[in-house]
Amino acid sequence: MNQFKTLMNKEWLEHWRNFSWIWVPITFILIGIMDPITTYYLPVLLEEFGGFEEEIIFEIPAMSGADVLMMSLSEYSMFGVLIIILLTMGTIAAERQSGVSDLILVKPISTVYYILSKWLTKVIFFITSFILGMLFSWYYTNLLFDSISFSEWFWTILFYSLWLIFVITLVVFYNTLFNKQAVVAGVSVLTLIIMSIINGVFSNRMPWFPNNISALIADMLNEGQISTDLWIAFFVMIAIISSLLLLSFTTFSKNEK
Amino acid sequence: MQLQVKKLTKDFNNIKAVDELSFELNQGECVALLGANGAGKTTTLRMLAGLLKPTDGTIEIEGSNGKKDVRSEIGYLPQHPVFHGWMTGMEFLVFVGKLAHLSQKEAKTRAIELLERVGISDAANMRIHKYSGGMKQRLGIAQSLIHQPRLLLMDEPVSSLDPIGRREVLTLLKELKKETTLLFSTHILNDAEEISDGLIVIDHGKIKEKGSLEALQKKYQNQKIDLHFETVEEKQIEEIEALEGIESVLATADGITCMVSDLDVARESVLNATLSHNWSLNYFTTGKTTLEDMFMEVLNQ
Incomplete structure (x- = not known):
């Protein structure tokens, strides 16, 4: 257990030293406030600079708080996921490629600790950033649009965090499989695209598919209750995350430089 | 152990x-x-x-x-x-x-x-x-x-x-x-x-x-002859290798090293061959091989 703490501390220190603890939360906060603010001021901006006729401006539909919160989520599913992939693609692969992992793995440590310390650090790091960003998004949504209750906000965070944790786990898994960062990033993006296509085609038959989580969260916000499909999606993702982690432990030991 | x-x-x-x-x-x-x-x-x-x-x-x-x-x-x-x-x-x-x-x-x-x-x-x-x-x-x-x-x-x-x-x-x-x-x-x-x-x-x-280290040094302490010629041809090395008393030949940039079984016989045959073929011999030394020679031989194989 002490070794796990040592490995975690090292990851933590690394995130401090390369300033990730500063710029990632700030980026996530910017992503969170971007939509409530631009959506609110869009009519004003158009009026000021757009030079459109009166009628057009009135046709912009009024947004509900839930709509705006969902807009923020969709930004996280683009930019948030991209940042996660870029910052996680080398967590193990880069150490292997450079050879620094040789000095660590030759010490009597368990590879499970090694992988888990990396995974857990990234999870805490990105979920904290995500919660911070969503706090800002929630605040501006309540300020500028109609209000979202704490419990609605909380469930949104909980369910969507699981999707982000799934992305982290996927990238960590590919880290144990490939030694080149670019390959890890490419294969991760490819996997997410394929999953998204599968979701697009089969979303009627498999509403619990991980990629469908945003749509299910939107339903929850609109209807005010958590659907069975959302709970199924929740447990499906937990199952996928656990299996991917377990798989990482074996693929890591098999993969040789 | x-x-x-x-x-x-x-x-x-x-x-x-x-x-x-x-x-x-x-x-x-x-x-x-x-x-x-x-x-x-x-x-x-x-x-x-x-x-x-x-x-x-x-x-x-x-x-x-x-x-x-x-x-x-x-x-x-x-x-x-x-x-x-x-x-x-x-x-x-x-x-x-x-x-x-x-x-x-x-x-x-x-x-x-x-x-x-x-x-x-x-x-x-x-x-x-x-x-x-x-x-x-x-x-x-x-x-x-x-x-x-x-x-x-x-x-x-x-x-x-x-x-x-x-x-x-x-x-x-x-x-x-x-x-x-x-x-x-x-x-x-x-x-x-x-x-x-x-x-x-x-x-x-x-x-x-x-x-x-000791055992190996002893083992590889063989008699040898070092030769250096002005010009060396491929054929010449083969001819030296075929001479009486020579076991093996190793050609490097510094010259030719011959492992010998009997120094006296080898000396005579090398010198005779040099005269008869008109080889441009620069120097001729006899000595004992070292581990270095053995290692070079291994590397050159």
Whole structure:
């Protein structure tokens, strides 16, 4: 257990030293406030600079708080996921490629600790950033649009965090499989695209598919209750995350430089 | 007996990098793994350190049959040690020390001691990305010693150093071999002769020769004739090889070395041939072969 703490501390220190603890939360906060603010001021901006006729401006539909919160989520599913992939693609692969992992793995440590310390650090790091960003998004949504209750906000965070944790786990898994960062990033993006296509085609038959989580969260916000499909999606993702982690432990030991 | 390797083999895509290597290492012994680049030295050491899985064969390290992780008995220095550049030398040593089950306090004491010993205590609190190549090599040696391993595996410990650094590290290795069992690889025979008790010469993954330094020196002390000609032709070497009393011929840029079975016979036949063929002989010396000749012969095969 002490070794796990040592490995975690090292990851933590690394995130401090390369300033990730500063710029990632700030980026996530910017992503969170971007939509409530631009959506609110869009009519004003158009009026000021757009030079459109009166009628057009009135046709912009009024947004509900839930709509705006969902807009923020969709930004996280683009930019948030991209940042996660870029910052996680080398967590193990880069150490292997450079050879620094040789000095660590030759010490009597368990590879499970090694992988888990990396995974857990990234999870805490990105979920904290995500919660911070969503706090800002929630605040501006309540300020500028109609209000979202704490419990609605909380469930949104909980369910969507699981999707982000799934992305982290996927990238960590590919880290144990490939030694080149670019390959890890490419294969991760490819996997997410394929999953998204599968979701697009089969979303009627498999509403619990991980990629469908945003749509299910939107339903929850609109209807005010958590659907069975959302709970199924929740447990499906937990199952996928656990299996991917377990798989990482074996693929890591098999993969040789 | 501390380390026993039996028929150790490693395939990379059906190419045998290491081919049925068998040897033993006794407690306190210092042995050099000698071979050209690509002979399989690094692969062998990486397997012994547990970083690569052998395709076949066994590695037995004394004490490994118990529950204890073998790696806590092993110190390993890679050929080009790489560190986390954002850490200081001190931080890195404490980090790996704690991974080897030392307490924070023990790791710290040990780190200070080792930084002093390898001669980089001035740079203890400097970020490693500012270290020079020689300093990294020294830090690499320090990290391999942090948990006082009983078996030290070092991959080319001196080849990347300048002459002064090389001398200092060789002196350090001489001290270390009194404390632990040491197996190190090198492609330079002089380094091996200077510090090791025994040699294992490998080529294309196979053991060409092994034994104690003394025994090998004796074994390869054969009579030889060194020749140097103004011009040398391919045919000429074949003709020399065919002469009476000559066992084998090794041609290098410095001249031709002939291993001889009977010096008197060989001397006469070489000189006669030189006269009859009108070869432009520059010099002719007789002497005894050394390990260097044996090693060169292995490399040239």
